[in-house]
Amino acid sequence: MTTHASGRVAYIGARLLDPASGLDESGALLTDGEQIADIGPGLFADGVPSDIQVVDCQGAYLAPGLVDMRVQLREPGEEHKETLHSAGEAAVAGGVTSMVCLPNTHPVIDDVATVEFVARRARKNGLAKVYPYAAATKQLAGQELAEIGMLAEAGALAFTDGTKAIKNAQVMRRALAYAATFGLMIIQHPEEPSLAENGAMNEGELSTRLGLSGIPAAAEAIMLERDIRLVELTGGRYHAAHLSTAAGVEVIRRAKDRGLPVTCDTAPPYFALNELAVSEYRTFAKLSPPLRSEADRQAIVAAIKDGVIDVIASDHAPQDQDSKRLPFAQAETGGVGLETLLAVTLELYHNRHLSLLKAIALLSWAPARLLGLPAGQLKVGAAADLLIFDADRAWRVDPDRFHSKSKNSPFDGRPLQGMVLRTVVDGRTVFTADA
């Protein structure tokens, strides 16, 4: 499968999609070694020289490889759920060529050596590129700041306590202020922990019927409101992960209207599913934050359309069978998402909420720009990280066919439209779909 990137490859007969430049035309792209060497509608109009290897895209879309800004990797520490290698395979099967991992591994990514370990291990497997976030606080304990400056020097892109909210207001204030010293960003899991404690799902009629304790939607907005005040106080750069509620969207909208340095993302479950997915105590749909009401889901779709939500990330959270085949309240949260990220997002295109270019932008150029990564665009001289896909081809989610070691997809059995045909990293083809 893996071909060496020594020579030149011409991708012809492609529909070129580049959100950064707005390019949306038929044409061709040439890679030379690890880089993009040429691109354009008229390229190879008179044929491809014989010394160049040819990949005929047969009219499929050619876009920048996806950039997934929220992935849980499980290595080191929980390799039975996912390894850097299996996550890398899942990523490229999903068209993702760069992914950013949370620091909630064992050990926690809160020191320079662990940052370097992840970077080194990921480089070796030659699949999707892996960039780490590092812990905002030591051991993710929410008390003492991690060595934010040195961790950034070692390669940490931003700072977060992962799936835990930074709950102490003074600690959050100092994390924002200290990170801002170096121009670095804090990423929050926006959920007030005291309201989420013991909660297993969204609070409402359904939680009452199922007899499960709920997490009110207000838990998200309350934490965001507090954090926005702290952003005002400190001037720190703040990003809220996986927005799930209408009220949360409104808080971010108001903060942006006031010009504050605030951004946010959401994940496919929050615009493609609602709380009904947990009926019958379906633990694969137990996520954190929980799936919300239909009105919340619609508000998330609207916020993606109008730009309040900046990025779509997979929020990939592998869990093994033993963590999920439990009574609902005891089961772990999270769902795998790398291999469904593109096709579930394309539902927004097929349902006419987004143009194809905008959908791809949310998955590539937008997160790359937000994190300052050299990725997410088709540009001469850029790394040849490419995604070739058919936007219409139908398939049904079958977790047994996932490359991820874990099979806990909330989209199990869902019919989807849009298939990854080929993924290229640094000029090398690292994935092709079965014909």
Next chain:
Amino acid sequence: MTQFRFPQRHLLGIEGLGPQEITALLDLSDGYVEKNRSADRKSNSLRGKTVINLFFENSTRTRTSFELAGKRLGADVINMQVSASSVAKGETLIDTAMTLNAMHIDVLVVRHPDSGAVKLLSEKVNCAVINAGDGAHAHPTQALLDALTIRRRKGHLDGLTVAICGDVLHSRVARSNIHLLNTMGARVRLVAPRTLLPSQVDRLGVEVFHDMVKGLEDVDIVMMLRVQNERMRGNFIPSIREYFHFFGLDYKKLKAAKPDALIMHPGPMNRGVELDSDLADDVERSVIREQVEMGVAVRMACLDVLTRDSAGGHA
């Protein structure tokens, strides 16, 4: 009547049962009440069948009631008390199910502290499963025995007004009763402080009251719920004293109800917390002991229908 075929393999909740099924179960239970009161109270219809009471939560009453029900029908009944600690040692619910499957049992009666756990178990075993209470979700045999008690006293369920009072938030008894009473055409009121009511509970087809006297006005039935001691202090309510003052049932508050209103309680009672002690023992008003008797009959009926073969008999 003996030809009644229960439409489901398991009894996991009241939701999904229609008025006909509920009526059939209550009619069958009526027969068992009479049989239990006669000298010839033992039958052999479940001879050779094995019933396991699998309890992941302490319960003397419900377990004993199921045990007696099984034995009266001639079944072999085995009690398995699984402490939470042995689950913590690593044996999962699924492991337990696999172990039980290997024993070729006929009926599994399960109580578990987690909502949905009994359903999860039922998906993994080959036998019939009766939910004897899961978390705050469902306790269908309690709702059936409450309905039987009411029907025998009042003659019918439809048109009655029933007030369910107390800790609805944590109560599987309340949820199953709401479903059953609504299905049978009764009107259900809930009376509780806001901290003990679950979110959007009004969507379950009930009328909510926070003033107990108003909530009890002209009701036919007052159903009291147990308030767990650990919930009394601190978070949900400030003190036992304050709770009894506003939401405990005494003769004074009871005056708002119909003169012949009945008092029910699923047990075990906290005398002087949710219910005045004298009132609990008042044979004119309280049917609490009768509920216990009905419990055995209802559980016999449930075991009976879940072990019938396709011809409506017992193999």
